[in-house]
Every structure is written in structure tokens, then in C-alpha cells.
Amino acid sequence: MTTTTSSLVHSPAFLKGDEFSIDTFALLKQDGSLFEGAAPPDLDRDKALRIYHAMVFTRVLDERMLAAQRQGRLSFYMQCTGEEAAVIGSAAALDDEDMIMAQYREQGALAYRGFSCDEFMNQMFGNERDYGKGRQMPIHYGSAKLNYMTISSPLATQIPQATGYAYGQKLAGDGHCTITYFGEGAASEGDFHAALNMATVHKVPVIFFCRNNGYAISTPAVEQFAADGVAPRAFGYKMRVIRVDGNDVLAVYQATMEARRLAVEHNQPVLIEAMTYRLAAHSSSDDPSGYRSKKEEEAWREKDPILRLRRWLESCDWWSDEEEKALQERLRREVLETMKAAQKRPAPPLDSLVTDVYDTPTPQLNEQLAKLEAHIRLYPEAYPKSASRRSAEGSAGAPGAENGQGGR
Amino acid sequence: MTTTTSSLVHSPAFLKGDEFSIDTFALLKQDGSLFEGAAPPDLDRDKALRIYHAMVFTRVLDERMLAAQRQGRLSFYMQCTGEEAAVIGSAAALDDEDMIMAQYREQGALAYRGFSCDEFMNQMFGNERDYGKGRQMPIHYGSAKLNYMTISSPLATQIPQATGYAYGQKLAGDGHCTITYFGEGAASEGDFHAALNMATVHKVPVIFFCRNNGYAISTPAVEQFAADGVAPRAFGYKMRVIRVDGNDVLAVYQATMEARRLAVEHNQPVLIEAMTYRLAAHSSSDDPSGYRSKKEEEAWREKDPILRLRRWLESCDWWSDEEEKALQERLRREVLETMKAAQKRPAPPLDSLVTDVYDTPTPQLNEQLAKLEAHIRLYPEAYPKSASRRSAEGSAGAPGAENGQGGR
Amino acid sequence: MANLNLLQAINQALDIAMAADERVLCFGEDVGGFGGVFRATSHLQEKYGKARCFNTPLVEQGIIGFANGLAAQGSTPVAEIQFADYIFPAFDQIVNESAKFRYRSGDLFNVGGLTIRTPYGGGIAGGLYHSQSPEAYFAHTPGLKVVVPRNPHQAKGLLLAAIRDPNPVLFFEPKRLYRASTGEVPESDYQLPLGEAEVIKEGSDITLLAWGAQMEVIEEAAELAEKEGISCEVVDLRSILPWDVETVANSVLKTGRLLISHEAPLTGGFAGEIAATIQERCFLYLESPISRVTGLDTPFPLTLEKEYLPDRLKVFEAIKASVAY
Amino acid sequence: MANLNLLQAINQALDIAMAADERVLCFGEDVGGFGGVFRATSHLQEKYGKARCFNTPLVEQGIIGFANGLAAQGSTPVAEIQFADYIFPAFDQIVNESAKFRYRSGDLFNVGGLTIRTPYGGGIAGGLYHSQSPEAYFAHTPGLKVVVPRNPHQAKGLLLAAIRDPNPVLFFEPKRLYRASTGEVPESDYQLPLGEAEVIKEGSDITLLAWGAQMEVIEEAAELAEKEGISCEVVDLRSILPWDVETVANSVLKTGRLLISHEAPLTGGFAGEIAATIQERCFLYLESPISRVTGLDTPFPLTLEKEYLPDRLKVFEAIKASVAY
Ligand SMILES: Cc1ncc(C[n+]2csc(CCOP(=O)(O)OP(=O)(O)O)c2C)c(N)n1
Ligand SMILES: Cc1ncc(C[n+]2csc(CCOP(=O)(O)OP(=O)(O)O)c2C)c(N)n1
Ligand SMILES: [Mg+2]
């Protein structure tokens, strides 16, 4: 049955989409001071520092791992650089038991939750300690204990899944919600439309967090959509929406707190659009000089979200140069050492090829594994990762750092 | 690169979607008079009568064919009843060379273009004269000469196809556009999102015409989406949009004329939401008494779009009771006689099973056909449609009217 | 025991599953108040409430995406796709997500609770888009289970097993049999094993293998053949993935001949996989080539549906050809 | 003749096709100014303008839906799907629409102008979602053509044929060979036939059959086998749909043995179809079971990719087993 209660008019006026405008919520200026009229969010020193640590860790990890990729130690990497405030500010506004379903550039949220440097490294080197058992490319993290769903490369598939997950949370009545992150590019997928529509129809406690970082690989947002960002789509679903300065961690934090309240207390799904910029290349396979200017990058580099927060922390007397130096040093050392150790660990065992396809391997899979084992016994030198493991030594090595092809 | 120019605010205000409202454009009251302040569209007597004839033909065809289905002469049928103004008013606003890509309930648009009663019947009986060669269920019409794309059952697939078709028209520079029709249910599909977004990004001369008839089979619009109809989605793509009273043929006509101008002259895609009601069952397989009230139906029956136009025509002195009676009689007779003839025509030839899979049948297909022919020679009585055809006689019969199952 | 048709058996299985475990949810297009366009979910919303049995918006990719999320959360979603012909918008969510969820996460997460029900198959004057048998598309996808029941008794037991199996299961329902197939169905809560074929008639000259609605066809063909003195062993594969190589191979080792029949087109159909496996397993025992009787390599037609379908006469002729080879 | 790699050969084919016919358009994610993430469409936007070579929004179902519409209108769209692993959101548009467009309309309308290019296959440390070989999914779909080239020369000639073929064609590009495979490529506008396999090396003991990047593997295995005195006939299938039964059958009638290799999982892979067809066609001539050397029945792994892949050693062992049967 038809739901509209709209009033009648008698001349054919087309709406153009400029009948409203969507403002950007911001609290913190780049110099670390608050905008006039802006009140700081309810954020104590401990939490602020937990956020800051996660941001700096993410930056250090990204720099170091990109270098490792360049050295051929790692096949692939993706940086969060420039988007740490969006990702970590929002994660910090959640309960640690809330589910996070991310796209791939949200390692900061996972770091905030407490994923250890060692855990990061094991995944990236796909070694025997990787929870994912060396099956996915680097940066496809997951943690059951930290309520962080394992990353899946096909874009946007996690968005309707988040709606479903949150529906389950609502039925369970445990007071938790789900946040799902995605890029402004992924928001073009059909799954996005499905997810947001189902979320308002079924009144689901889910937060849709769009990182509008201006690019989908080489495709600028202006070739991705004609509208003013992703936010106006919320109107199509009668969903609550807010746009926020994604480089302003305080604004992101507060907006997400509020969104979480709407989600958990009122089963109101919310769309948050964080305006930010992907400062680095899309991935280690990409070179952005082919599609955007250094000048544009520089302009955004001046809006560095980490520096902005640091200045605010300093203005609160919560942070000092010495602490900064010590933190940087400690993190750099930790990353380096942990990386070295992880790289040395052996590959997952051969049977990890056939486990987890089903809850238990089928007879066919067991047969295929047995055949493979026999084959490797014939040619041990041809399969060093698994053959050497049989003799209980040897290193996993970088998973296929050999190829220099683009695209991921 | 980020496109927004939105202004900064410092408190986290969530937009709710009630910042704007979408009016409904209407010209004609149910009594056939114009609303105060409403001007009639530029529509001469001939065109008005062409529209009216198509509407009445559609109604007569629908009534007769549903009866035929009930008698077991036809396996399946879908009525346009209640939506004739939306479908025919919009088709009439186009150039006859514009492409129509419909969902399935738009036989009125095809009738308006001049598809003959015989052509309708041949499709429905899937006989040897059916352009579709008896391959699709009844009501899956198509006409190349009338620029009406053959209907495809999977919902919403035609919407991005319309965007692509119109892009080709724009490149060809022939001044034509494409209209695509779809239900408010089909608009939930991912293909809808893809189509509208691509249309504004690529500035394509396409009109998206949503028949919001309140139901998708048994699912009421309130369980399909939470928003005020489909129209607000246009904002998400910065697409021009208008909502129109779908039972008001004059308003639909004028809105579509204007939309066509935007599309063809400015490459501005447009979304039109026509508010209407599916007065009949979803299809001959459906029984709406299981999910909606007679009272609701009655309320809409009083808004009959055909009667509304008839009254207006009468008020213009363009139509009389006698003409009405003669028209009804002529159409009823035509439908009945044409149906009888079509039903008697033989099935398409056996080789139509393997033609048109590719431009020419592959060796494998020819082999499969030869095998089938040999088999039918062995058991001619088991395959009366094709075996009897070999002896150059026999009737096609209703394609499988036997099954009484629901769902299509 | 009651005499039920296939729809009733399915409805009963869903009812039992929902009563036994409140995490079981049923949803899909028109599944809620109306009970589904075929009425397979009749009365479930009345009994278990709108939160557990409901209509979804019309978006298959969303239905399965939503179901994947629910399953990952620990619920047991039973999602309906209204016709198997309309499962393709959800193909990515099924093939890239459901099937790979457990594997890619190293078993940190899984969607084992997921079951997807969908009516498939021809013979109902449904033309191109209400007749398809897409099981082979999914059978090429490790991580999924694919099940097709042949009658009401099987449908109930296999569906209950599918819902409770800790892996995502696609459950294809032969819609031609929804009302046409009736039989005794125990009222109890019982399960039939996934991954196991069933020999439903023993024989010595040739093995006939099929699944779902096609079982009826090969059984009738077997009767015709018996009249000509050919003894047929009739096997219902039941699970397409993983499939029961042992039972099929053992039967062929005994009979020396195999005929497989399905409605889907020949090329790339699941009969190809079976033939390839069995020719390897039973090479020295095969007395004639493995024979496939299937739909044509075309989309599904309408007026000439009868000509298209692999009916009992075509199967009968193929049996004779195999035995006479 | 110039020495080109596979990417350059593809770029040249696109360039020639666009220059020869202004109805040819290239589009997809990052295809425009950037020239595609693998650079297959480099410089085409510069040369032919933004209207004919452009970026699309990130939505595969939209890309193919749009391409179907364009093709129906009379244009010749060459749509790129960035990785074959991401073709599944477009599965419905391909399988229900592209493949059935002509048939369902009785040839009133067709999308014969459509070509879909997409990089496929493993061996590049791509893991689950940058390594898949989904050709078999499409091979079960009458109405489509499916083509896979093995080297730059083949790629150019087959792609030009695909673009001009009056049927929708899926063109799978072996991305492992994008830069690794180089060879002489004529500068001219030439086409190689679709639907025809090619015997690339004659032999007498066993027929080795593959396509795309896997050709390299079976050729290397053939060399190993030759050293053991086994004479291999090496055949490139080139077109998966429709496939060249005659050439394969003739080869097997001669050699008496067949081995088929592909990267995709065994179950439901296209080797099954070939084996099923050939055991029927060549039953009395087969001296050993048709052998399949393929990926495991699992999603594509990463760290143990080498172990997963059907490499030359596995093929070599299977050759010996077949000959020794
Ligand atoms: C379904 C699918 N299509 C294409 C890709 C390839 N791809 C990976 S990332 C990417 C761009 C994503 O852009 P956006 O969503 O804006 O996220 P960002 O990288 O900017 O964080 C593309 C096209 C993919 N992973 N999945
Ligand atoms: C992809 C797909 N999913 C499901 C169906 C089954 N189906 C046919 S019509 C229909 C309802 C369509 O409703 P709406 O779009 O509102 O159009 P209306 O029937 O009201 O004109 C459904 C679910 C289909 N044809 N295609
Ligand atoms: Mg982005």
C-alpha cells in the first residue's frame, strides 16, 4: 500500500537536489584548537591517548610495511595514511564488543581494539600463526576475540552482511551494534543499496560509515557519482545521516557516539560520511602520480589528522614532545622486530589447504590432500614451504613478492 | 577528489529526511475537471483520443485475457488495470522512436505505439507468429519496429540497460531518449542503484519511470522501503525528480514531456514516480485477498484513471456515450476473434529450439536438433505440437495451462 | 505419518526447525504474512512472529548478504529465493562470500547456519525464467553444499539436515512436484544424511542416476526398460555437492553402465562431472560410454518445453542404446 | 612484427578495433584516464576521447547492464571487469541477460556486440580473490562465447575476433602472463577463429589439453615427458564455449589418451565436460582413463599457492600414470 502523504501541486516542478544542503560537522581546527562554539566531546585523557596511540601505531606500521613491500619482503600492502582519524575516532566511540565489518583500509580500528603488532605481522606474512592460515593477501586481518570480521576483498559485500549481523544482535537483545566501513567507491555497488534499504525497513542497529577519501584507485569521486558526496543517499531510505570532517578525530568520535546511541537505543540505522583523503597510493601496486597532482596531495597533507590531534592533546597538557619521541621510537622498534620474527616463521601446514572449506574435510578433499602429500614427497625441492616443514625447519618467506603487477 | 562544498557546523545534527518534502503533481480531478490553478497540457483531440483508445483497449484486453486464463486457454496473464494512465500517459509524451524498456505490466505503452491485437495474441499463445518464437511466457512482448524492448522476467535488469541504451543514443546524436519502467518493488534491486548513479555520472538521456503501485506481489510498499516512496532516492544521485499522480493521465503526460525535454536537450536523466495502485491481482497466479482488504481496493477503484480521462474528454466534447459503446463493442469483438485465431495457429517449428542461441547454431546444437528430430520420428504421438506440425496441421494449444501453481 | 505434498513437507520441516531453535529465521520476498508465493512458509509468521519470519525488500543480493551476516552472528537463517532463476543477483554473495567465509578467516568466522531454499526446474510452462536448474553453477564452488530432494519424505528430512548442517547449504526444491508429489511423511523431527546418494531400486544391467524431479522420469524409464528385459539400478544422488562418489562408483562397478539425467543444459551440467569421475574410477568395468540425457544447450523454451525436456522416452532410448553398445 | 607482451597485444587489439569502428567503446573501473589497473587500456582515452573510453562507477552489475543496453542499441561495448574474481556481481546480467537476449526476443534484439574482458588466474600471490579461474561457470550458459588466449599473438587475434563476433563473448586474460609472456605480434588487423582449438605440437602417445596460462605448464610437462620417451600431442582449446569437440576427439582417436589441466577446482571444472564428451566419442579408443590435473576443491590459497597449483610436475606425473595405466 502506498505510503506517501505528499501534498498536491499543479505545475510540474522538478526537484534538483539543491532543496537542502548537508553540512559538515567539525570540532577541531588544524592548529589543535576548537572551533568557536564547538564543545569538546566527553573524552578523558586515557581514552584520548588510547586513540592517539592507535593512530601513531597505524602510521608507523604503514610506513614500515610499505618499505618492506618495496624491499620485496611482502607481496602487497595498503596504507590507512590520512584516514586514521576517521577510522580510529569511530572505533573508539563504540563498545569494544560491537562488531566491526571493515573494507580493508581500517587497520587503525583493529589496532585500537588491541590487535598486537605480532598479530598484524603473522597475517601479513601468512605464516603458521596467521589466524587466516595464510590464505588471504596481506592486510586481510580478522579477530574473533576483538569482534573484527575477517576482511574480504570483494567490495561492499560486508555492507548487507552488517545489516544482517546487526539484525541478529537486535534479536539477541544484547545491546550491541555493528559498524561497517566502506569507501565512497564501494558505495556504488548494488550491495550498498540493498544494505541501507533493508536496514531502515527492518530497523537494525547498524552504523554505515563511509570513508569518502576522494578516490577509488584512480577514479576520482566526481566520476563515481554526481551528487554532493554519499550522504544525500540516506534520504532515499529515510535514514539518519551526518557528514563529518574525517580528519577531525573529535568530531568523528562524537558523531559516532551519537550514531551508536541512535542505533542501540532506537534501532535507528545511521549513515556517517567522513570527508577525508587517501594520502598514500591506493595500494603498493598503485602509483597515484598517473591520476592526481602533487599539489592536491600537499593540500591534504596539511590537514594531517594525527598532527591535529597531537596539537589538541598538547593543548590539554596530555602529551609532550618527549612522550612523542619515546612512542615513535618504541613503535618503530616493535614493528621492525616483530616483522623480522614473523617473516621467519614457517608456512601453515599442508593440510591447511583443505581444512575450513567445510567444518570437516570431505572424503574427496582428504583424497586430494593425500595425493598432494605423496607428490610432494616425490619432489621435495620443488615445494620448499611445505616439504621443508616436514623436516621441521625453514622459513615461510614472503608470499610471492616476486610479481610487480598492478591492480590490487 | 572530494566534491563537496558543504559548510561547517559544530554540533552533531543528524538529518532525518524531513528537511524537504516531495509534492505530487496533479492536474485532473476524478470528476474530469481540472484542479484550480491547473492548466491542461498541450494535447490535441487526436492525441487525446489515441491515448484514450489505448487505455480502453488495454482494459478490455486485460479483462478478456484474464478470463481466458481462468478458462484454461492461457497459462498465465498479468493485468495493467489501474495503471493505464501512468503507462500510456508517459508513452504518449515520447517520440515514437524513443526506446521503451519496460518491466512487464506496460502493455498499454505497447498498445499506444500500435502493437496490434493479433501481435499481442500471437505472443500470448506462443504460436508460430510470435516474434519471440514461443519461448517466453505470455505478456513478454517485444517489437523492434515499435522500439519496445522484449520483456525479460528478471526484475530491474532493464534499468541499467536503459542507461546504456540511452548512452548509445546520445553518442549517435539522433535526438532520442530511452524510458524504462519498473515497479517500486524492482527499485529495491541493486541494478536500480547502478543505473541511476551511472545515468547522472555519464549524463545520459534516460527517463526512469517508477510505477509505485503499492505492492510487489504481496509485499506492501511499507515493507519495501521506509522512505516516502522512491522519489527521494533521486537526491542521492543529484537527479531531477518529480512525483506525479499516476492515475491522472494529463499530469503524467505533461511531466513526461518535460522530463523528455530535460533528457534530450540537456542530457539530464530524470526520475518520475507515478503514484498509483495495482487494482488487479499481481498475476493470474495470485490472489490478493490473502494480503489486502477489499476496502482498500475499493478506495482505489474509485480513482479509476480511465473514467477520469473519459470525463475530461466528455467535458471537452471530444467523446460521447455512443462512441464509448461502439468502441467497447468493437474492441471486445476484436479481442475475442483475434484470440480464437491465434490459439489455433501451430507452434513454432522444432528448429526454433536451437536458433537464436547464437547468431547461427553451433555444430553441437545442430547435432542435438538432429537427435531430437530422430527421436520425435520414433514417438510422434508423444510430441503432438512438433510431430503434428510435420504433417502440416494441428493446433498449438495453450502452452501448459495445466498447472495451477502460484508465484509468477 | 500423514500424507503430505512436497510443499507441506517443507512447511513442516521449517515449522519443526523454528520450534526447536529460536535462532532459526525464515525470510525472503513474500515469505512473511503471505507465506511465500508457493506458500511454503505459510503460517510461520503467525506462529513465530514478524521478527523471525518476514518479507524482505525485493533484492536477492541483499537477502543473501543479510543472511550471511546473520549466520556469521550465530543465527540460523533460512533464506528463500523466490525462483532459482532469480538467484543470480545473489551469486557473488553465495560464491564469493558464503562459500569462502570459513576458509578465508581460518575458521574464526563461518556462515554454517545458512540455508538457501529455492524452487527450481521446468515442466510448469514457465519458459526461460521460471524453469532453470542452476545446480551445476554452485557445484563448482567448494564450501557450499547443494541438496535436491525427490519427494515429500526426502524433502522434510533433507531440509532439516540442511538447516542444522554447520555449512552453508543450497536447497533446490523441485517446484513441479510441489503439489504433484505426495506421500507418507513421519510427523517426527528426523534428518536424512547430506552427501549420501540412495539406491532406490537395485538392478544389474545399467545404473540410472538423477536427482530431484528427474527421479520420477528415470524411474518411469526404468519401468519401460524392465519390460524389455533390461534390469536398471536406480540411484538418487540427493546431494550434488559434496557428492557420493562411492555409492555411484559401486553401482557402476556392478552394472558396468551409467546413464545420468538432468534438466539443465548438457554442456557444463553436473552429469559431466559425474561422468568424468566415474570413467576414471570404473574405467575397466565400463561396457559402454557413460550416457547423458539432459536439456538442450539452449535457454529454457516454452511452447516446445516437452520437446526440450529429457523425458522418460529419451531416457528409455538412451538406456537401450547403452545396453546395445 | 614487433615483440610485445600480452598486455601490449591486448592494448593494440583495442586500439585497432576502436580506430576501425567508432561504435567500439571501452569502459570499466579505472579504464579511462589511468588506462586500467593493468594498463590494458592505456592511451585509448587520449586517442578516442572520454565518450568512447571512460571510467565507470564501481559497480560490476551496472557495468554489464550498461554494456548490455549499449550493445542492444547497436554499439560495440568492450567492458572490463577488473579481476575475474569480481565478475560475480554481474553474473545475473551476463547469465540471464547477455546470454539470453537474442533467444528470448526471437532475434528482434541482441547484444552480439558485447565483449567482456577480464584478467583471470593464479600464480601472482593473489590469494582467494585475485586468482580465480571462473570459466566453467560461464561455460554452462548457452548463448555466451568464452575465449582464453595463451600468448600475445593469440590474444590480439582472438580479441579482435571476439569484439567483432556477433555474439556476446567473455574474454579471459591470463594475468600471470600479462608481462611475462612476450612474442612476435603482427602489426596488422588480424583475427583468429573462435570455437576452434589448435594443435600446437603433434604427438602420438597422449593428448594434453589446456587453455590460457596453463598452456605453458602442459608444454613444459610435455618436454619432461619427451625426455622419458613419451610423445605428447599438445592442444590449446582456446574457446571454452562453444568448444571444438572435433579437434580434441580426433587427437584422442589418434593418441588413445587424454589429459586435461586447468587451475580452477576439479569438481564442476570444464575438464569434466570435456572428459564426459570424449569418453563418449572415443570410448573404444581410450587406452586409459581421461586424466584431470586441476586445482584442489578449495578456494584459492596464498602461502601454499605453489602446492595448490596444477604445475608441470603434477602434469608430468599424471602423464606417466596415464601411459603406464
Ligand atoms: C567487487 C570488487 N570490484 C572491484 C574491486 C577492485 N578494487 C579494489 S579496491 C578498489 C577501489 C575502492 O575504492 P573505495 O571504495 O573508494 O575505497 P578506498 O580504496 O578509497 O579506501 C577497487 C576497484 C574489488 N576489490 N571488488
Ligand atoms: C530478480 C527477480 N526477483 C524476483 C522476481 C519474482 N517477481 C516477479 S514480479 C515481483 C514483484 C514486482 O513488484 P513491483 O516491482 O512493484 O512491480 P508490480 O508487479 O507491482 O508492477 C516479483 C518478486 C523476479 N521476476 N525477478
Ligand atoms: Mg575511496
Ligand SMILES: [Mg+2]
Ligand atoms: Mg509494485
